[in-house]
Amino acid sequence: MKHRSPLAAAVAAITLLAAPALAETAPPAITVTGEATVSVPPDLAQVDGGVSSEAKTAREASEANNAAMGKVLLALKAANIQEKDIQTSRLSLQPQYAPNRAGPSAVVGYRASNRVTIKVRDVGKVAGVIDTLVGAGANEIGGIHFMVSQASKLLDEAREKAVADARRKAEIYARAAGVTLGAPLSISEEGNAPPAPYRRMAAGMVAAAPVAQGEETLSVTVSVSWAIKQAQ
Structure with missing residues (x-):
């Protein structure tokens, strides 16, 4: 007859005690x-719009874009859009390349872009804000996003x-x-x-x-x- 060691007996006892807990579902x-x-x-809307300008040099493109965007911002202010409701969403200055399949393309100019997001607190004025943007020279109009405050x-x-x-x-x-x-x-x-x-x-x-x-x-x-x- 084989006898179990005290350690083996203790392990067996722990296993038996744990079995009911493991069986619980x-x-x-x-x-x-x-x-x-x-x-x-x-009752709220966001309109995305801005200006893109092209020129032969990066400086000329940036200056033209800054001047054009300045007119847009002045027009929005005249339309009673508060400064806190106008936020710059993107600024970019990128080289423009001539098409050339035979090798590296040459830089032929630069394109500057400045876009803003306008919060319109009276959704009935969304069309008027878009007209203001376009009338002031904005040539990029993005999405219109309506929201509930x-x-x-x-x-x-x-x-x-x-x-x-x-x-x-x-x-x-x-x-x-x-x-x-x-x-x-x-x-x-x-x-x-x-x-x-x-x-x-x-x-x-x-x-x-x-x-x-x-x-x-x-x-x-x-x-x-x-x-x-x-x-x-």
């Missing part, structure tokens, strides 16, 4: 996602609706499975992509184009796990 639950949306008209408060309403939607779905599954819902075990909110900006348009196309603001749709998606118990 997560409590039974139903996990579903809830969704909700809130649609509201935007109080999005967080509006999303709170959607969050409540999303949790209610999750409960509705969970109750359907519970009835079908012959169980009842208990308390929620976990609630997590999934990331939501921001609204996409309008597509880029050439300055000549925008000057006389109407701008439709439409509505912004704010959405929330939550994942909720509900404890379940057997129906009595």
Whole structure:
């Protein structure tokens, strides 16, 4: 008859004590996602625009661009756009090359660009701001991005609706499975992509184009796990 050493006996005892803990599983639950949306008209807009200038030398291109952009900024100020609502978004100075497939291309000039992002606090004035830009000499008009300033408060309403939607779905599954819902075990909110900006348009196309603001749709998606118990 073999005898176990005290160390082996201790290891065996620990293993037996740990076995029930290892055998434990997560409590039974139903996990579903809830969704909700809130649609509201935007009350803010961002317009991207600026000036590009070309010249034979880098200095000439920069000077021409600075002068042209100065006129644009003065026009925006005259249109009652506050300085705090105008922010430089891009400055660039790049060489321009002659087409040459046989070897290295020669530099034939330079292109300077200065672009700004303008915050428009009255969305009804977006078309007027674009006309001001183009009329002052802006030859680059980028996207128009409509936004909602109080999005967080509006999303709170959607969050409540999303949790209610999750409960509705969970109750359907519970009835079908012959169980009842208990308390929620976990609630997590999934990331939501921001609204996409309008597509880029050439300055000549925008000057006389109407701008439709439409509505912004704010959405929330939550994942909720509900404890379940057997129906009595």
